[in-house]
Amino acid sequence: MKFKALPLTLLLIAAVVIGYAGLAAADSADPGSINDPLVTKSFVVKYVQDYIGGQASQGGSGSLAWTVVNLEAGQEFIGKAGTEIIVRSGSAVVVDPSSGGIPDLTDGKNVMAGQVVDNNHLLSVPRSDGRGIQAQKPATIMYRGFESEAAALVQ
Helix, strand or coil, X not given: CHHHHHHHXXXXXXXXHHHHHHHHHHHCCCCCECCECCCXXXXXXXXXXXXXXXXXXXXXXXXXXXXXXXXCCCEEEECCCCCEEEEEEEEEEEXXXXXXXXXXXXXXXXXXXXXXXXXXXXXXXXXXXXCXXXXXXXXXXXXXXXXXXXXXECC
């Protein structure tokens, strides 16, 4: 009885070893080979620039560069969809006529209308519906994305 079980056990072990070796060899690709090509920095930069250029030509007027704006107390900065805002100094609260809030990506929370924006936190305006910030005292902000504008003083 033991004699008949031994060849079957050896056969199963051999099948597992051969199968594993075949799988391991099938997935290995040498870096730089046709299956795992290397790319240069210039290729990646050109690819990203072409992608961003294609997005801008499809109706977006975005920019990856940050712009610094100084707001006086009471001034509002209203963003369009996709605008990112960081309050660097001073104090500002969220302006939101839609009551949906503005996501604070740093804390992973939603900042609602009238709530104070924490300095050095990244906000992302979700829609072009009048959302933005209002300076409570003079504030310096950074923004990027789709063209945004600082509105006149709010009375």
